[in-house]
Amino acid sequence: xxxxxxxxxxxxxxxxxxxxxxxxxxxxxxxxxxxxxxxxxxxxxxxxxxxxxxxxxxxxxxxxxxxxxxxxxxxxxxxxxxxxxxxxxxxxxxxxxxxxxxxxxxxxxxxxxxxxxxxxxxxxxxxxxxxxxxxxxxxxxxxxxxxxxxxxxxxxxxxxxxxxxxxxxxxxxxxxxxxxxxxxxxxxxxxxxxxxxxxxxxxxxxxxxxxxxxxxxxxxxxxxxxxxxxxxxxxxxxxxxxxxxxxxxxxxxxxxxxxxxxxxxxxxxxxxxxxxxxxxxxxxxxxxxxxxxxxxxxxxxxxxxxxxxxxxxxxxxxxxxxxxxxxxxxxxxxxxxxxxxxxxxxxxxxxxxxxxxxxxxxxxxxxxxxxxxxxxxxxxxxxxxxxxxxxxxxxxxxxxxxxxxxxxxxxxxxxx
Amino acid sequence: xxxxxxxxxxxxxxxxxxxxxxxxxxxxxxxxxxxxxxxxxxxxxxxxxxxxxxxxxxxxxxxxxxxxxxxxxxxxxxxxxxxxxxxxxxxxxxxxxxxxxxxxxxxxxxxxxxxxxxxxxxxxxxxxxxxxxxxxxxxxxxxxxxxxxxxxxxxxxxxxxxxxxxxxxxxxxxxxxxxxxxxxxxxxxxxxxxxxxxxxxxxxxxxxxxxxxxxxxxxxxxxxxxxxxxxxxxxxxxxxxxxxxxxxxxxxxxxxxxxxxxxxxxxxxxxxxxxxxxxxxxxxxxxxxxxxxxxxxxxxxxxxxxxxxxxxxxxxxxxxxxxxxxxxxxxxxxxxxxxxxxxxxxxxxxxxxxxxxxxxxxxxxxxxxxxxxxxxxxxxxxxxxxxxxxxxxxxxxxxxxxxxxxxxxxxxxxxx
Numbered sequence: 001x002x003x004x005x006x007x008x009x010x011x012x013x014x015x016x017x018x019x020x021x022x023x024x025x026x027x028x029x030x031x032x033x034x035x036x037x038x039x040x041x042x043x044x045x046x047x048x049x050x051x052x053x054x055x056x057x058x059x060x061x062x063x064x065x066x067x068x069x070x071x072x073x074x075x076x077x078x079x080x081x082x083x084x085x086x087x088x089x090x091x092x093x094x095x096x097x098x099x100x101x102x103x104x105x106x107x108x109x110x111x112x113x114x115x116x117x118x119x120x121x122x123x124x125x126x127x128x129x130x131x132x133x134x135x136x137x138x139x140x141x142x143x144x145x146x147x148x149x150x151x152x153x154x155x156x157x158x159x160x161x162x163x164x165x166x167x168x169x170x171x172x173x174x175x176x177x178x179x180x181x182x183x184x185x186x187x188x189x190x191x192x193x194x195x196x197x198x199x200x201x202x203x204x205x206x207x208x209x210x211x212x213x214x215x216x217x218x219x220x221x222x223x224x225x226x227x228x229x230x231x232x233x234x235x236x237x238x239x240x241x242x243x244x245x246x247x248x249x250x251x252x253x254x255x256x257x258x259x260x261x262x263x264x265x266x267x268x269x270x271x272x273x274x275x276x277x278x279x280x281x282x283x284x285x286x287x288x289x290x291x292x293x294x295x296x297x298x299x300x301x302x303x304x305x306x307x308x309x310x311x312x313x314x315x316x317x318x319x320x321x322x323x324x325x326x327x328x329x330x331x332x333x334x335x336x337x338x339x340x341x342x343x344x345x346x347x348x349x350x351x352x353x354x355x356x357x358x359x360x361x362x363x364x365x366x367x368x369x370x371x372x373x374x375x376x377x378x379x380x381x382x383x384x385x386x387x388x389x390x391x392x393x394x395x396x397x398x399x400x401x402x403x404x405x406x407x408x409x410x411x412x413x414x415x416x
Numbered sequence: 417x418x419x420x421x422x423x424x425x426x427x428x429x430x431x432x433x434x435x436x437x438x439x440x441x442x443x444x445x446x447x448x449x450x451x452x453x454x455x456x457x458x459x460x461x462x463x464x465x466x467x468x469x470x471x472x473x474x475x476x477x478x479x480x481x482x483x484x485x486x487x488x489x490x491x492x493x494x495x496x497x498x499x500x501x502x503x504x505x506x507x508x509x510x511x512x513x514x515x516x517x518x519x520x521x522x523x524x525x526x527x528x529x530x531x532x533x534x535x536x537x538x539x540x541x542x543x544x545x546x547x548x549x550x551x552x553x554x555x556x557x558x559x560x561x562x563x564x565x566x567x568x569x570x571x572x573x574x575x576x577x578x579x580x581x582x583x584x585x586x587x588x589x590x591x592x593x594x595x596x597x598x599x600x601x602x603x604x605x606x607x608x609x610x611x612x613x614x615x616x617x618x619x620x621x622x623x624x625x626x627x628x629x630x631x632x633x634x635x636x637x638x639x640x641x642x643x644x645x646x647x648x649x650x651x652x653x654x655x656x657x658x659x660x661x662x663x664x665x666x667x668x669x670x671x672x673x674x675x676x677x678x679x680x681x682x683x684x685x686x687x688x689x690x691x692x693x694x695x696x697x698x699x700x701x702x703x704x705x706x707x708x709x710x711x712x713x714x715x716x717x718x719x720x721x722x723x724x725x726x727x728x729x730x731x732x733x734x735x736x737x738x739x740x741x742x743x744x745x746x747x748x749x750x751x752x753x754x755x756x757x758x759x760x761x762x763x764x765x766x767x768x769x770x771x772x773x774x775x776x777x778x779x780x781x782x783x784x785x786x787x788x789x790x791x792x793x794x795x796x797x798x799x800x801x802x803x804x805x806x807x808x809x810x811x812x813x814x815x816x817x818x819x820x821x822x823x824x825x826x827x828x829x830x831x832x
Contacts (some may be wrong), residue, residue, distance in 0.1 A: 001608045005483075006483070007538050007539075007544070007549065008484060008538050008545040009537070009538050009540075009544075011537065030538070033534050033537070035487075035488045035490065035491070035492060035530060036490065036492050036521075039483065039488045039490045041486065041487040041488050041530065041534065041535075042485060042486045043485050044483045044484060044485050044549075046485075047484055047485055047486060059589065065421070066420070067460045068459065068460060068463055069458060069459050069460055069462075069463055070458045070463060071451075071457040072451045072456065072457050072571050073489070073554060073556065073571055074451065074452065074455045074556065074570060074571050076451060076452050088743050089644060095513040097511040097512060097513050097523070097558075099558060099570075100558060100559075100560045105452075105511075107513070107523070113680070114451060114457065118457065118459075121425070121449070122423050122424050122425050123423075123425065124425075128423070128425075132421040133423065133460075138489060138554060140489065140490065142513075143516075144516045153488055154515075155488050155490050156492060183598060196796070255595070336740075352715060382738060388624075415547065
């Protein structure tokens with residue numbers, strides 16, 4: 001894409017009320033726009049990142065055999081009353097409104113209830129199970145505080161998944177496979193080394209068996225205890241004598257660290273299906289409640305965590321897997337011959353399937369460098385006056401700062 | 417996809433409170449699930465259709481040079497107060513709620529205000545214009561009545577687009593190109609022959625220059641006047657002596673028809689940008705307000721209109737362009753040899769890039785035929801006992817009902 005066709009401009013300053021590094025950088029670079037505290041619109045550059053994160057997740061969900069659907073935002077009160085999660089005392093993050101008729105409606109902050117209710121119409125026998133479904137959904141949560149940029153929003157995209165199984169054993173098989181799939185996602189985003197699976201209590205969701213995926217991050221809102229050998233992490237809630245004794249470890253073996261929860265997996269058991277009347281007939285003809293699991297990854301939160309962790313004093317730093325573009329091509333001269341060469345490089349790279357942002361604007365080199373650093377595309381390619389003769393391009397790695405000279409042929413090998 | 421892996425089952429009956437043909441068929445076939453009046457979740461088969469409609473639209477938007485973004489659902493009151501569209505007297509379809517702090521928030525029923533406000537940060541000079549942006553957004557509208565299935569919902573997916581231009585002339589150029597692009601979309605969906613561009617008043621949006629795209633449909637909520645020669649259509653609001661005189665036509669030349677509005681294009685002029693303080697500096701150094709246009713296509717509504725118009729007494733009938741699958745392969749025997757042949761056909765078609773739903777379930781032929789008719793995939797392929805010797809497959813066109821015998825080679829040519 002030619003940068004002259006990108007309507008967003010970089011900004012020198014983020015809004016005065018924005019204090020989170022991730023949102024400040026993403027706003028300044030033109031990836032997101034702040035609508036109000038905890039509410040951001042996603043601009044074209046940001047949407048490219050979100051789509052790449054979604055694609056990585058979709059690939060893993062497909063391998064798990066999960067089917068994609070999309071549930072409604074508007075939620076019926078009756079359904080959530082059946083499981084006692086409608087009242088504001090029980091769930092304090094509901095946004096609610098009313099139809100013209102006066103009927104109260106809620107706005108989806110989670111979707112266990114409607115998806116489980118849906119299963120009533122599609123699950124009858126053991127032969128129909130297990131069923132795995134997921135969605136990329138815009139969740140709305142009336143959070144009291146929203147000060148961590150897009151790491152904690154009142155509106156955000158979540159990939160949530162639900163599993164329906166005949167037995168706990170069948171459930172645990174999928175639960176464990178999902179745990180591996182989730183780690184694959186975090187690895188693909190460059191977060192593998194600093195993301196830990198932690199045992200957790202389930203908060204508003206459940207007090208049953210559950211795990212969180214916690215990424216070490218100074219701006220994270222969670223505390224975890226990381227073993228000094230870096231192999232184990234424990235959530236604050238389970239860091240007690242009992243747990244330590246079981247593990248044969250002592251408090252001194254652990255350090256307190258800040259972390260951001262990027263995913264979670266829950267075992268609901270059969271309670272919710274009993275409450276919502278979702279049963280199946282087993283091989284022996286017996287009616288049994290379905291066993292529910294629930295799994296989430298914060299899609300837009302992940303964009304924030306990556307921005308927060310990898311971003312430096314000059315701007316964003318994207319891993320190639322989710323960068324809005326693979327390469328940023330800068331032409332640094334108004335000389336028609338130089339521009340012609342840059343056009344040629346742009347055409348060649350694009351034809352070979354390399355996603356390139358081409359800064360073809362008539363700006364000073366300093367401005368182009370600053371914008372390029374701020375936007376954070378992995379590889380920067382310079383076409384300047386000197387390039388005409390040498391036919392060697394100056395290539396800079398955004399993450400390491402390393403520069404090298406490469407021929408177009410070499411570049412193509414590097415970028416494909 | 418193997419049908420045994422599709423968790424949705426067809427249903428004999430739609431919910432008792434569902435009276436719209438489109439929703440009844442889509443629910444019975446497992447494309448959507450009704451959450452409440454005017455609110456539907458989209459199940460895997462429906463999501464495939466929606467994604468194909470989106471892809472067709474995206475292709476046209478790309479040709480127009482529009483950039484995709486996604487705005488937030490949560491809306492700030494102050495912004496809409498500036499244009500006097502916050503109060504329920506002015507806009508009677510708002511869903512509203514409040515943050516914990518008591519601050520009122522709205523849920524997006526349209527996005528002119530926030531997108532225009534966003535442009536303040538990215539448009540400064542004439543050189544930044546024109547800008548075209550679009551999104552696929554989940555709109556929430558507190559409709560009093562919602563009885564037309566997914567043709568009028570309280571929650572629905574809309575592709576909305578906004579154009580920002582320096583002059584009316586520049587605006588009209590894009591406006592006209594969009595009109596053509598929209599007709600291309602309707603043609604691709606098989607609605608080209610029965611969709612008319614009509615002059616319209618803008619209702620809640622504007623009273624300026626605007627057009628609607630109306631598809632003839634008995635279940636449509638709009639009335640249009642169609643000329644008996646089928647060349648011209650007029651909206652009810654403009655069907656008067658003045659208009660007819662200008663056209664040199666009389667009332668008798670027209671017939672009243674029911675229609676569904678599938679798209680619309682609006683000329684807002686400069687008023688909204690003045691209200692929201694969005695100006696640019698022109699070549700002559702003068703500060704001028706930006707000229708706004710707004711364009712919409714109802715994505716999920718289109719799924720409903722297609723279901724409504726093409727559906728017959730046996731079920732849905734999809735045009736190949738948006739069908740959830742291109743072909744429906746049915747195996748009608750438990751004989752291992754027949755199953756083996758069907759597996760082979762499935763593998764071959766899939767490998768050649770044909771999207772196939774393979775009914776590999778152990779059900780009676782009659783049940784498979786009924787499900788296949790209900791789901792409405794364009795081409796049905798039968799593998800039965802006779803196929804083993806003849807190697808000729810019975811192929812049926814869902815729309816015309818025509819059957820023929822084809823070799824696998826012939827089938828591949830037909831379906832690619």
